[in-house]
Amino acid sequence: MAIVQREYPKGAIKIINTKTLEDLGDIVGVGDKVHVVELHPNKRWIYSISRDGYVSKIDTYSLQMVRQVRVGVDSRGLALSYDGKYLLAGNYEPASAVILDAETLAPLKIILAYGIDYDGNSIKSRVANVYGINKYKLFAINLKEVGETWFIEQKPPFKIVKTFKTGIILHELNALAEDERYIAVTSQVDNTYTIIDVE
Numbered sequence: 001m002a003i004v005q006r007e008y009p010k011g012a013i014k015i016i017n018t019k020t021l022e023d024l025g026d027i028v029g030v031g032d033k034v035h036v037v038e039l040h041p042n043k044r045w046i047y048s049i050s051r052d053g054y055v056s057k058i059d060t061y062s063l064q065m066v067r068q069v070r071v072g073v074d075s076r077g078l079a080l081s082y083d084g085k086y087l088l089a090g091n092y093e094p095a096s097a098v099i100l101d102a103e104t105l106a107p108l109k110i111i112l113a114y115g116i117d118y119d120g121n122s123i124k125s126r127v128a129n130v131y132g133i134n135k136y137k138l139f140a141i142n143l144k145e146v147g148e149t150w151f152i153e154q155k156p157p158f159k160i161v162k163t164f165k166t167g168i169i170l171h172e173l174n175a176l177a178e179d180e181r182y183i184a185v186t187s188q189v190d191n192t193y194t195i196i197d198v199e
Contacts, residue, residue: 002046006033011050013037015063027065030056036078038087040102047087047102049078055089057105069105071098077127077141081154082134088152090127090141097127097141099158109158115146118168129173135180136198142170142185149173149185149196166194 001016011032015024031050038047046058053072058065077090080102087100095113100106113125125143132154133140138161139152147170151162167187176182176195185194 002037002039002048004034004037004048013046013048013058015060024063027056027058027063029065030054030058030068035076038078038080040080041082041084045084045102047078047080049075049089051075053091055087055100055105057102067105069100069107071100071107072096077130079130079132079139081132081139082137083154086154086158088130088132088139088141090130092126092144095124095126097130097139097152108156111141111152111158111160113141113143113146115143115148115163117146118165128170131173131175131183133175133180133183133198138198140173140183142166142173144170147187149183149194151198164194164196166196167192 001018003014005012011034012026012028031054033051034048048056053070053075057067071089072091074092079088087102089098097111099109113127125146128142128144130141137154141150149164149166153159166185168189171188172186183196
């Protein structure tokens with residue numbers, strides 16, 4: 001089990017053996033206020049993203065951080081592709097989503113988060129929550145200020161295949177069930193809960 005310790009010691013991930021409940025120690029140096037932890041399908045690797053923009057790769061065998069890259073200065077979301085080959089990191093600043101090679105953490109593509117808001121203004125937008133819809137081999141991202149949810153293919157060239165207007169100041173983005181057919185998007189300002197049929 002990987003437990004996020006946001007503030008102490010300046011961001012760490014505690015590892016617990018869930019069979020024995022033994023505390024196996026802390027992975028430190030993963031950045032300030034770790035926000036999301038993702039587990040690779042082969043269970044060998046753990047990935048995390050911190051609010052100060054660091055994506056870290058942790059080896060579950062040695063319990064050591066093996067790679068780290070900075071993708072932004074204010075980051076929030078992280079999602080892993082169905083096959084474990086790609087990561088998508090969502091940034092508040094700069095307004096973008098970054099696709100990474102999951103093995104090397106090399107950046108492969110930057111998707112700028114710009115669009116038209118509900119008042120018709122062209123603006124940049126923070127990328128709030130992101131999600132890997134692995135049954136459908138898609139990433140979903142929320143553009144907070146633009147009020148749109150984008151669906152991106154989980155393979156090169158990482159094409160944006162669909163966008164939806166889903167609310168004013170978007171926040172959470174989650175699947176409603178294991179089959180991932182329905183995705184729920186929440187809005188902080190107009191208090192809406194939007195359901196998208198991914199299929």
